[in-house]
Amino acid sequence: MKQFFYKGRFIFIPIAVAAFLSLISFAVMQLWNDLLPDILHVATITFWQAMGIFILCKILFGFGKGGRGRNPWGGNPWGGNPRMRNKMQERFKSMTPEEKEKFKQKMRDRANCGPRGADMAMMLLTREWDGFEAESAKQNMNN
CATH class of the missing domain: 1.10.287 (Helix Hairpins)
Structure with missing residues (x-):
């Protein structure tokens, strides 16, 4: 058969x-x-x-490769790759507050590449990175 x-x-x-x-x-x-x-x-x-x-x-x-990670303004800013996201989370958690601010500023400068670039970059950075700080603070308090 x-x-x-x-x-x-x-x-x-x-x-x-x-x-x-x-x-x-x-x-x-x-x-x-x-x-x-x-x-x-x-x-x-x-x-x-x-x-x-x-x-x-x-x-x-094109022949359509699916919709994952194709929207540059929404969702995961690293294109839907969970390993990259976890790697960046770990790096960000181990940074000092000064290093975090320096990193955020570098990302803002790099993302300022169009009329909406700075606004979108700021929104993504604020939403994503501030959440990491809050999560790490909660985890530190629980441990």
Whole structure:
């Protein structure tokens, strides 16, 4: 039974990919033909043109690698890597107050790279680093 599934995947996977591509191309064609001629006054397209547009968009804009760590202004400022976050937490806990302030200032200076850069950097630093200080103070009091 296991051997059947192993051999069958070489037939099933290409058929599934072709079916998915056909379904997406049909959806692109329908949406294009239903919306764009009335809105932008463009010509209607065929199934094969829709498939070409879909493939071209995938090549130009990527194939989607998920949403983790892609938002630079929210969530974890280290891109979702928990090991890096833990490493930075440990380093920050072992710093003196003067070193912490110097580090924060360096991060503020480095992040000031656009019209919103300084504000966002300040928000991230204040939210993230002040939380670490409060957590470490609580842990020290409990120990």
